[in-house]
Amino acid sequence: MGLNTRIEACIAQSVALGQGRGSVPPKLASALGYATAPGGARIRPTILMSVAMACGDDRPMISDAAAAALELIHCASLVHDDLPCFDDADLRRGKPSVHKAYSEPLAVLTGDSLIVLAFEILARQSSHAPDRVAQLIMTLAQRTGMPGGICAGQGWESETEIDLSAYHQAKTGALFIAATQMGAVAAGQEAEPWFELGARIGEAFQVADDLRDALYDAETLGKPAGQDDLHGRPNAVAQLGVQGAISRLRDILGGAIASIPSCAGEAQLAEMVRMYAERLTPVAPTVAAATTPTRHV
Amino acid sequence: MGLNTRIEACIAQSVALGQGRGSVPPKLASALGYATAPGGARIRPTILMSVAMACGDDRPMISDAAAAALELIHCASLVHDDLPCFDDADLRRGKPSVHKAYSEPLAVLTGDSLIVLAFEILARQSSHAPDRVAQLIMTLAQRTGMPGGICAGQGWESETEIDLSAYHQAKTGALFIAATQMGAVAAGQEAEPWFELGARIGEAFQVADDLRDALYDAETLGKPAGQDDLHGRPNAVAQLGVQGAISRLRDILGGAIASIPSCAGEAQLAEMVRMYAERLTPVAPTVAAATTPTRHV
Numbered sequence: 001m002g003l004n005t006r007i008e009a010c011i012a013q014s015v016a017l018g019q020g021r022g023s024v025p026p027k028l029a030s031a032l033g034y035a036t037a038p039g040g041a042r043i044r045p046t047i048l049m050s051v052a053m054a055c056g057d058d059r060p061m062i063s064d065a066a067a068a069a070l071e072l073i074h075c076a077s078l079v080h081d082d083l084p085c086f087d088d089a090d091l092r093r094g095k096p097s098v099h100k101a102y103s104e105p106l107a108v109l110t111g112d113s114l115i116v117l118a119f120e121i122l123a124r125q126s127s128h129a130p131d132r133v134a135q136l137i138m139t140l141a142q143r144t145g146m147p148g149g150i151c152a153g154q155g156w157e158s159e160t161e162i163d164l165s166a167y168h169q170a171k172t173g174a175l176f177i178a179a180t181q182m183g184a185v186a187a188g189q190e191a192e193p194w195f196e197l198g199a200r201i202g203e204a205f206q207v208a209d210d211l212r213d214a215l216y217d218a219e220t221l222g223k224p225a226g227q228d229d230l231h232g233r234p235n236a237v238a239q240l241g242v243q244g245a246i247s248r249l250r251d252i253l254g255g256a257i258a259s260i261p262s263c264a265g266e267a268q269l270a271e272m273v274r275m276y277a278e279r280l281t282p283v284a285p286t287v288a289a290a291t292t293p294t295r296h297v
Numbered sequence: 298m299g300l301n302t303r304i305e306a307c308i309a310q311s312v313a314l315g316q317g318r319g320s321v322p323p324k325l326a327s328a329l330g331y332a333t334a335p336g337g338a339r340i341r342p343t344i345l346m347s348v349a350m351a352c353g354d355d356r357p358m359i360s361d362a363a364a365a366a367l368e369l370i371h372c373a374s375l376v377h378d379d380l381p382c383f384d385d386a387d388l389r390r391g392k393p394s395v396h397k398a399y400s401e402p403l404a405v406l407t408g409d410s411l412i413v414l415a416f417e418i419l420a421r422q423s424s425h426a427p428d429r430v431a432q433l434i435m436t437l438a439q440r441t442g443m444p445g446g447i448c449a450g451q452g453w454e455s456e457t458e459i460d461l462s463a464y465h466q467a468k469t470g471a472l473f474i475a476a477t478q479m480g481a482v483a484a485g486q487e488a489e490p491w492f493e494l495g496a497r498i499g500e501a502f503q504v505a506d507d508l509r510d511a512l513y514d515a516e517t518l519g520k521p522a523g524q525d526d527l528h529g530r531p532n533a534v535a536q537l538g539v540q541g542a543i544s545r546l547r548d549i550l551g552g553a554i555a556s557i558p559s560c561a562g563e564a565q566l567a568e569m570v571r572m573y574a575e576r577l578t579p580v581a582p583t584v585a586a587a588t589t590p591t592r593h594v
Contacts, residue, residue: 019443020443023463024449024463025452025456026456028455032443085401103455105382105451105454105455108380108382108405109448112373112412115412116412116438116441117443119416120438122434123434126428126431130427130428131424134430141414141416141420145413145414146316146326146414147315147316147318149413151325151410152321152410155322155324155325157402158399158400166320166321
């Protein structure tokens with residue numbers, strides 16, 4: 001089974017668990033599926049699985065649960081971020097956002113249910129390796145909630161004085177740090193040495209996202225463009241210009257490769273980061289429109 | 298230490314963990330405290346602790362984490378339920394609801410962060426008793442999310458055809474079932490025999506809540522009154538009348554006492570249910586206004 005197939009299978013299985021059988025509220029059950037498939041590039045679970053495989057992947061069911069849990073949290077964050085009180089986004093991944101397709105109450109509940117489901121599917125694997133599962137739950141919680149997870153990242157956007165470094169690490173970096181650390185933990189390794197790789201990939205995605213937000217139109221993005229400018233959010237392109245931001249992106253990805261801890265699959269992991277570097281570096285928008293497919297991260 | 302003090306201490310300690318130190322978004326950190334204290338009667342953690350103590354409470358730190366986690370989930374549900382897209386409630390526990398006191402984005406994030414924190418504080422206790430902690434996380438998740446938890450309960454309110462039994466069990470019963478089952482599991486007992494006690498207490502609270510919603514004004518309730526009528530939600534008073542609903546409440550509580558599994562603290566638990574029965578049974582509203590303090594559940 002290829003990596004993509006494996007990831008889609010474990011996400012689908014987890015969502016089916018949340019959708020249940022018999023007497024369940026049908027719209028909410030349907031919204032769980034809508035919010036999670038078809039997915040974007042599944043980058044976070046792909047990084048998680050790549051790290052787990054580089055570390056031996058000796059408990060594949062634990063890696064599967066970790067990858068699915070992480071993607072469910074990411075999907076939940078997209079559903080809540082799109083709500084009228086945040087980005088008020090009508091589109092996500094090229095289709096109506098959950099609150100547009102269903103309703104605002106169902107979008108709030110979809111996000112809540114996906115967060116809960118993420119922790120449930122991890123806990124269900126506990127009998128196979130209780131220490132790893134507890135560590136996975138703690139890592140995912142710390143990178144999702146307060147004080148240092150993506151909720152904290154969003155929370156900074158309600159402040160007039162922002163700690164930019166804390167903001168970026170929490171808002172975009174957190175789930176990439178979770179990806180590398182959870183991949184290592186799922187395969188029985190220590191989390192700490194994998195922090196830097198996750199943090200640097202997160203930084204790279206932030207800069208790439210800033211570039212895309214500034215350069216691409218809504219059709220290419222599959223979501224509204226120019227949102228950072230509109231919401232007055234900090235943006236690497238505003239700080240460094242387009243060429244400066246592209247140079248910065250390359251530097252960060254070089255640092256990411258250099259930070260990979262010594263492990264059996266080190267060379268393959270470096271290759272994966274190089275591949276993302278290729279895909280992340282935007283080309284000029286006119287060329288992009290003609291040659292590249294729509295990418296959703 | 299009295300039970301109330303113990304419960305308040307473990308909730309405060311958990312919230313402090315979520316609030317963190319150093320560079321955290323201050324408004325969101327403050328909102329976590331605002332949403333969780335001063336609390337209502339802390340009924341769910343009190344039931345959980347009472348069951349744990351009736352079962353021997355041999356791992357008090359696990360019971361503490363379980364009680365705090367359950368109350369955090371309850372508080373999160375109140376914050377999200379009060380949002381404009383649900384009940385649009387300006388008041389909660391006699392003070393402005395979180396979205397009124399802070400903002401709607403911060404209220405969404407407060408609920409999300411409290412849900413995540415609940416699972417994190419449980420996972421942190423894993424090294425002391427991994428099997429119990431995994432079971433606690435699964436039980437809490439099942440009673441919180443989809444397909445059978447309070448999210449599912451809320452989800453039914455977006456349907457035109459409602460399965461009333463599934464709706465009530467998920468909407469109000471779920472966290473009481475979590476309370477009795479998590480209390481037993483925290484003390485090393487099986488969850489299953491404790492289902493019925495939780496389900497019946499949940500039913501009793503639903504009927505009592507329906508009575509209060511129909512009989513009391515907003516000042517006494519500390520939140521808007523007449524909400525069931527307004528939102529066309531099913532209500533025991535509408536079905537049975539006031540006296541019929543009071544009789545039903547007494548029957549349910551009698552059944553609850555009869556359902557208590559055999560354990561060392563059985564008699565004390567029965568006493569606790571009787572005490573709640575006293576407190577739950579509403580008196581006529583004019584008498585209530587003169588003689589009883591405001592109660593928040």
